[in-house]
Amino acid sequence: MSPRCSAKGCRVDASWSLIWNNPQLHVPAREKQWVACDDHREHLSTFLELRGFLRRVDPLPAERP
Numbered sequence: 028m029s030p031r032c033s034a035k036g037c038r039v040d041a042s043w044s045l046i047w048n049n050p051q052l053h054v055p056a057r058e059k060q061w062v063a064c065d066d067h068r069e070h071l072s073t074f075l076e077l078r079g080f081l082r083r084v085d086p087l088p089a090e091r092p
């Protein structure tokens with residue numbers, strides 16, 4: 028089963044992984060993850076980027092058969 032998109036109210040399967048860290052809350056080694064569908068990838072990554080939290084966006088591994 029794929030993870031659900033982290034966007035509020037979205038029920039679509041996620042296909043992107045957004046890796047972020049809030050330096051005020053988290054030690055540098057800590058990596059938080061949000062997952063996003065195609066529609067919300069930009070919205071969520073922009074949200075994190077504006078706050079300086081975004082580290083990278085990775086495609087989620089394809090589902091195993």
Ligand SMILES: [Zn+2]
Nearest residue numbers: 032037064067
């Ligand atoms: Zn979504």
